[in-house]
Amino acid sequence: MEFRKHTLDNGLEIVAECSPHAYSAALGFFVKTGSRDESDANHGVSHFLEHMAFKGTATRSAADVNRELDEIGSHSNAYTSEEQTVYFAAFLPEYQAQAVELLSDILRPALRPADFETEKLVILEEIAKYEDQPPFGAHEKCMAAHFGSHPLARSILGTAASVTGLTCDQMMEYFRQRYSPRNIVLVASGNVDFDALVALADRCCGRWPPFDAPRETHRAPPHRGLQVVHKPAAVQQYVVQISNGPALEDEDRYAGRLLATVLGDDSGSRMFWELVDPGCAETAAMGACEYQGTGLLMTQLCCAPEDTAENYARIRDLLAEADADGVTDEELAQAKSKIRSYIVLQSERPVNRLFAVGGNWITRRRYRTVREVIDSYLRVSRDDVAAVLKKYPLTEHTTVAVGPLQDADQIVGA
Amino acid sequence: MSQPIYTHQFENGLVLIAEPMDWLESAAFSLLVPAGCSRDRDDRLGLASLTCEMVQRGCGSRDSRQFVSDLEMLGADTSASVATAHCSYGGAMPAESLLETLAIYADVVRRPHLPSDQLEDARQVCIQEIRSIEDDLAQKAFQELRWLQYGNPLGRSSPGTLGGIEAAVEDDVRHFFQATYRPNGAILSVAGKFAWPRLRDRAAELFADWPAQPLPDVEDSPIAERIRHLPQESSQTHIGISYPSVPYSHPDYYDARAAVGVLSDGMSSRLFTEVRENRGLCYAVQAYCHSLRDRGCVLCYAGTTTERAQETLEVVLAELQKLAAGIAQDELDRLKAKLKSSLIMQQESSPARSNSIAADWYHLGRVQMVDEVRAIIDGLSREQINLYLASHPPRDFRIVTVGEKPLEIPVGIS
Numbered sequence: 001m002e003f004r005k006h007t008l009d010n011g012l013e014i015v016a017e018c019s020p021h022a023y024s025a026a027l028g029f030f031v032k033t034g035s036r037d038e039s040d041a042n043h044g045v046s047h048f049l050e051h052m053a054f055k056g057t058a059t060r061s062a063a064d065v066n067r068e069l070d071e072i073g074s075h076s077n078a079y080t081s082e083e084q085t086v087y088f089a090a091f092l093p094e095y096q097a098q099a100v101e102l103l104s105d106i107l108r109p110a111l112r113p114a115d116f117e118t119e120k121l122v123i124l125e126e127i128a129k130y131e132d133q134p135p136f137g138a139h140e141k142c143m144a145a146h147f148g149s150h151p152l153a154r155s156i157l158g159t160a161a162s163v164t165g166l167t168c169d170q171m172m173e174y175f176r177q178r179y180s181p182r183n184i185v186l187v188a189s190g191n192v193d194f195d196a197l198v199a200l201a202d203r204c205c206g207r208w209p210p211f212d213a214p215r216e217t218h219r220a221p222p223h224r225g226l227q228v229v230h231k232p233a234a235v236q237q238y239v240v241q242i243s244n245g246p247a248l249e250d251e252d253r254y255a256g257r258l259l260a261t262v263l264g265d266d267s268g269s270r271m272f273w274e275l276v277d278p279g280c281a282e283t284a285a286m287g288a289c290e291y292q293g294t295g296l297l298m299t300q301l302c303c304a305p306e307d308t309a310e311n312y313a314r315i316r317d318l319l320a321e322a323d324a325d326g327v328t329d330e331e332l333a334q335a336k337s338k339i340r341s342y343i344v345l346q347s348e349r350p351v352n353r354l355f356a357v358g359g360n361w362i363t364r365r366r367y368r369t370v371r372e373v374i375d376s377y378l379r380v381s382r383d384d385v386a387a388v389l390k391k392y393p394l395t396e397h398t399t400v401a402v403g404p405l406q407d408a409d410q411i412v413g414a
Numbered sequence: 415m416s417q418p419i420y421t422h423q424f425e426n427g428l429v430l431i432a433e434p435m436d437w438l439e440s441a442a443f444s445l446l447v448p449a450g451c452s453r454d455r456d457d458r459l460g461l462a463s464l465t466c467e468m469v470q471r472g473c474g475s476r477d478s479r480q481f482v483s484d485l486e487m488l489g490a491d492t493s494a495s496v497a498t499a500h501c502s503y504g505g506a507m508p509a510e511s512l513l514e515t516l517a518i519y520a521d522v523v524r525r526p527h528l529p530s531d532q533l534e535d536a537r538q539v540c541i542q543e544i545r546s547i548e549d550d551l552a553q554k555a556f557q558e559l560r561w562l563q564y565g566n567p568l569g570r571s572s573p574g575t576l577g578g579i580e581a582a583v584e585d586d587v588r589h590f591f592q593a594t595y596r597p598n599g600a601i602l603s604v605a606g607k608f609a610w611p612r613l614r615d616r617a618a619e620l621f622a623d624w625p626a627q628p629l630p631d632v633e634d635s636p637i638a639e640r641i642r643h644l645p646q647e648s649s650q651t652h653i654g655i656s657y658p659s660v661p662y663s664h665p666d667y668y669d670a671r672a673a674v675g676v677l678s679d680g681m682s683s684r685l686f687t688e689v690r691e692n693r694g695l696c697y698a699v700q701a702y703c704h705s706l707r708d709r710g711c712v713l714c715y716a717g718t719t720t721e722r723a724q725e726t727l728e729v730v731l732a733e734l735q736k737l738a739a740g741i742a743q744d745e746l747d748r749l750k751a752k753l754k755s756s757l758i759m760q761q762e763s764s765p766a767r768s769n770s771i772a773a774d775w776y777h778l779g780r781v782q783m784v785d786e787v788r789a790i791i792d793g794l795s796r797e798q799i800n801l802y803l804a805s806h807p808p809r810d811f812r813i814v815t816v817g818e819k820p821l822e823i824p825v826g827i828s
Contacts, residue, residue, distance in 0.1 A: 021437065022762070023758050023759060023761050023762055024755070024758065024759050024762065054681070062691060063682070063687070063691070065681075066680070066681035066682040066686070066687070066691070067682040067748065069680070069681055069682075070679075070680040070681060070682045070683075070748040070749075070751070070752060071747070071748050071751060072751065073748075073751030073752045073753075073754060073755035073756075074755070075755070075756070075759070076681075090755075090759065091755060092754075092755050092758060118691075118692075118693070118694040119694065120694070121693075121694030121695070122690055122694045122696070122697055123697075124719070125650070125694070125695070125696055125697040125717070125718060125719060126697035128649040128650045128719050129649075129650060129697050129698060129717055131649040131650075132551055132648050132649045132650050132652075132717075133550065133551075133552075134546070134549045134550060136549075232647075233646070233647040233648070234549055235545050235546075235548040235549050236545055236546055236548075236549055267482060267486070268482045268483060268486050273479070276539070277478070277535065277539075278535040278538065279534075279535050279536070279537065279538020279539040279540075279541065279542055280538065281542065282542035282543065282545070282546045302546065303542070304542075304545065333487075334483060334486050334487060337486055337487050337488075337489055338486050338489070338491075340489065341489025341490070341491065341507060341508055342491065344439060344440065344489075344508060345440050345491065345506050345507075345508075348438055348439070348440060348762055348763065348764075349759075349762045349763060350762070
């Protein structure tokens with residue numbers, strides 16, 4: 001594997017992890033923009049714009065874009081997060097040129113008003129789909145409560161009201177503020193011809209006008225609180241709890257992830273043995289999530305409403321115990337073994353490496369090999385985990401419950 | 415560049431099939447035992463799932479904690495699931511952990527403790543799963559649809575019923591285990607990096623003395639009902655449609671598969687174009703082939719807000735019926751590109767190949783090599799597919815809706 005990089009005159013960076021023996025290649029434009037870069041007035045625009053990129057360009061209709069992506073047999077898609085909008089395709093190496101040309105073109109979408117109105121209906125359906133799906137918005141509601149006035153409080157999809165109110169002009173304006181070549185990285189992995197990639201990217205993207213696209217990245221203040229959302233039609237009760245954690249740029253993020261694995265991995269963790277293995281809960285899990293300038297540890301619980309208070313108390317005790325005593329050497333070794341194996345297995349597919357390389361570059365402007373990432377985990381000690389717990393106490397959290405229960409007492413106990 | 419596939423059938427009936435993928439650092443296995451939910455007693459629906467849960471609670475020399483911890487230290491990412499015909503255990507891991515992991519799974523399927531003191535915990539885990547599906551409306555629609563399509567017992571859903579799980583006692587689990595965990599009818603597949611002689615010899619040590627037992631046939635009976643509505647307070651109406659098709663083992667299977675691909679594979683497919691792109695009716699719409707050993711069907715799903723559900727149903731049904739008129743050459747060309755690239759990318763994933771060769775063996779009694787499938791895809795012709803569609807037009811629909819209002823089923827549809 002060889003890491004290559006190049007910067008076009010307009011600031012667009014091109015980075016690639018080239019593996020000449022891979023069966024496939026993957027390519028993605030990583031745009032450093034997402035829901036945290038929105039305002040109340042254009043809430044949901046990042047994700048909506050991601051959809052509109054597939055609705056045609058100056059020279060292609062929506063049908064052309066879809067047809068051509070299929071003609072090269074690609075597995076292509078896009079996603080929007082709080083911080084990134086990523087357009088990507090995995091394909092066989094002989095289609096590299098078509099893939100570069102096509103993905104570059106959709107990064108300059110036509111944003112036609114008629115397409116905008118039709119696609120708005122699709123987004124509203126997507127919002128309705130998630131409303132119907134467990135955990136019934138508990139995650140978004142907890143992010144909103146935890147982050148308060150911080151930009152990360154905004155949900156990625158937006159709300160039915162905010163999306164309905166969006167105009168095509170607002171989207172154009174957002175595009176003009178965020179889709180600067182200085183704010184985009186073209187990432188490739190697998191069996192890539194890097195020199196050809198650079199030459200073609202220069203032709204396709206070299207004239208995109210550059211400008212600054214700054215982002216507000218202040219750290220979120222810790223919040224506490226409990227919110228209960230009544231949903232009588234649900235069978236199970238869903239509880240999401242967020243506490244602060246290491247940010248993307250913090251070295252202690254590896255310790256944070258290992259901590260989450262020890263406490264709340266979906267198998268072999270403390271929450272697994274205490275709640276899932278005995279069948280007290282369908283889900284009791286913890287994960288770490290990092291953003292620029294801030295991060296979080298999120299616990300999720302799904303169980304029968306009548307068992308919620310008891311399960312909640314068990315989780316509260318587990319978290320308090322971790323805050324006080326940390327983790328054991330044995331637990332840490334097991335978590336390292338799991339994460340190491342997971343990283344190795346994931347790295348066998350170029351498309352997975354695309355997200356690892358792209359995510360790292362867009363947030364930290366660094367390339368790290370699989371080995372380097374694994375070593376960062378292996379170096380974590382019990383003391384490092386204890387330091388994370390001291391800095392970000394798990395017992396300080398924001399909680400949202402969604403389901404048949406109506407009162408806070410039914411969740412946290414009288 | 416497919417490599418030879420190794421096959422070895424033990425005298426007791428167990429088949430070992432292995433596909434070397436020397437370019438990977440991982441290995442994956444699938445172990446299928448004929449302990450699927452079609453063998454549940456009618457008054458113990460869910461027993462296959464409960465047994466699957468119980469066999470993983472200690473086996474051989476390990477109690478349940480040691481079992482999980484040893485697998486995690488080996489870096490094995492494992493799973494277990496119950497389907498109609500089989501219970502499948504599987505996992506992916508660093509190549510050097512393969513033989514040790516297989517030894518643990520030999521204990522799972524041959525020497526489980528089935529500990530009495532864990533029956534209640536295992537039962538609660540199964541109950542959690544049944545309750546969670548109640549909240550997942552799309553999955554609920556599919557569950558009902560398969561029941562209408564395949565009847566009893568082939569259309570059952572593996573989690574079973576609360577009544578069945580609650581009625582099960584220790585002896586039920588023991589009897590089910592003794593009757594269905596056996597080498598005849600079982601398949602062990604391996605893909606990834608391994609040395610064949612060592613793998614074959616180790617498998618012989620682990621499984622060759624596993625005694626065979628007679629396996630009775632499963633009797634089945636169809637369901638007369640074709641349309642079902644489940645009232646549910648929800649944002650969307652979840653629509654499931656199925657119709658009979660040929661099974662995987664049928665000589666026409668790839669023609670049927672290609673026709674469904676034109677309907678649903680890729681962003682230029684007919685359902686995506688007509689339902690989502692042109693009308694904005696849905697976020698999610700899809701169709702795919704489903705196969706049992708001796709019969710198959712096409713399963714189709716669309717989720718849409720209540721007020722647009724009637725139109726969505728009509729547009730989807732119209733597209734399904736239109737398929738009988740045949741497909742165009744450019745549609746087939748795009749599909750071939752997509753199928754071929756998927757096939758080649760499968761070679762970047764040991765678990766994908768391991769699952770695929772196990773399924774081949776179950777359905778065909780042999781394994782199709784990658785080159786062979788590629789030749790079949792190359793050989794697909796529009797004329798042949800259209801002849802197939804003319805003689806097998808989509809009809810005899812089963813329709814399930816989950817949502818606030820029942821829909822009007824167009825005359826002559828079912």
